[in-house]
Amino acid sequence: MGRSPCCEKAHTNKGAWTKEEDERLVAYIRAHGEGCWRSLPKAAGLLRCGKSCRLRWMNYLRPDLKRGNFTDDEDELIIRLHSLLGNKWSLIAGQLPGRTDNEIKNYWNTHIKRKLLARGIDPQTHRALGADAAVAPGVAAHHRAASAALLHNAGAVIVPAAPVKLAVKPPAPAESSSDDGGSSSGSGSGGGGGGGTSAGEQPRCPDLNLNLDLSVGPAAAAADTPTSHSQQPLCLCYRLGLRAGEASCGCQADDVAGQQGFRFFRPLEQG
DNA sequence: AACGAACACAACCGCCAAGGC
DNA sequence: AGCCTTGGCGGTTGTGTTCGT
Known part of the structure; x- marks a missing residue:
């Protein structure tokens, strides 16, 4: 047998959301915040699967979404x-x-x-x-x-999009204190966890801000930094709270673009 | 004007990981 | 320690719209 369904499919609507459903969902989340998606539909009077509600909110209804063409x-x-x-x-x-x-x-x-x-x-x-x-x-x-x-x-990443385990760090407190708390992290959700942390609550997973330092390519390195990324096709250095030198990667970096001395990285194989 | 093909986007599905019990 | 629940993610599919013939 497979896993149990995430909801009682027999009694849920599927397909495109109606305006009324959107309004109900938005109203409910405004009043109660995000969270507990499983029970949300019932509480909000929606005949939808909780997952479907979450998706609709994350991808379409969140107030901080920017719509329109990509620049x-x-x-x-x-x-x-x-x-x-x-x-x-x-x-x-x-x-x-x-x-x-x-x-x-x-x-x-x-x-x-x-x-x-x-x-x-x-x-x-x-x-x-x-x-x-x-x-x-x-x-x-x-x-x-x-x-x-x-x-x-693009910073010439010549390696295949190799799997990389990302260790990330919470954003500097700032911006979006917007209603959903994590806003961009919401679905941006960033890798994880993000999602619906209700306002005022600590993000369940503080590891969110993927602050990538993309200056990895030889060309970029040659142009921008005096050191030798040229030897390393790819060194994933993102700010993760490690100061230069604390990281054990070879890139010991130079303060690319004055990154306040923070470096981080973590190749997959290091788990 | 009608039809079919191609495109764009929203939504669903199944799997996985984390957390709680 | 193991199981269950829940949230989240990535891949895929479905459907509406636009464009070309």
């Missing part, structure tokens, strides 16, 4: 982050205030993926597609140049 800057940031993180949409979303993992995932699949392919870049590995790849002959050379440029701009 070029956001495009670039997504590409960079994806080259570092792979399909860790929630982590990527955490770096894009007002954007949700679902939105970014969709955007990636519908726009960016195609854009990269058109430039001759493999969207998964961020490497230039090989000669045998399906690149229109006439544009191959252009794509090479374009992809090289893009890789440079």
Whole structure:
């Protein structure tokens, strides 16, 4: 037997949400805050699965969501982050205030993926597609140049989007004290945990702020820093509370861009 | 104007990890 | 220590809209 269903499907609506359902959900969360998604539908008078409510709230109803087209800057940031993180949409979303993992995932699949392919870049590995790849002959050379440029701009992560375990640190108290407490972390949710912490309560998982230092590529390194990232195709250094020198990675870093001396990293294999 | 194809986005599904009992 | 519940994530599917013929 499989797992038990997350809710009593026989009595739940599915499919698109109606305006009335949205209003009920918003009203309920405004009054009671997020949390306990399982019981929320009943309490709010919704014939929906709790998961469905959570998703609707996170991806569509949250007041701090930014709607509308992605900007070029956001495009670039997504590409960079994806080259570092792979399909860790929630982590990527955490770096894009007002954007949700679902939105970014969709955007990636519908726009960016195609854009990269058109430039001759493999969207998964961020490497230039090989000669045998399906690149229109006439544009191959252009794509090479374009992809090289893009890789440079993107901080040239030449390694495949290797799985990386991210250790992260809470955001400096600040911004969004917005109603849902975690706002951007909400779904940005950042890797975890984030979600519905009710206002005033400590985030269940304080490890949230994925503050990536993306200056990893040789090109970027050469341009921006005196030291030798050039030896290391990728050193994941994000601010994690470790000061330079405390980390055991080789990058001991230099204070890239004056990062207040904080470095962090944590390759997957170190668990 | 009608039809089909392609695209864009919202929602669902199944799995996993964390926390509580 | 093990089981159960819950929340969260990533992949996939479904549906509405737009574009081209």
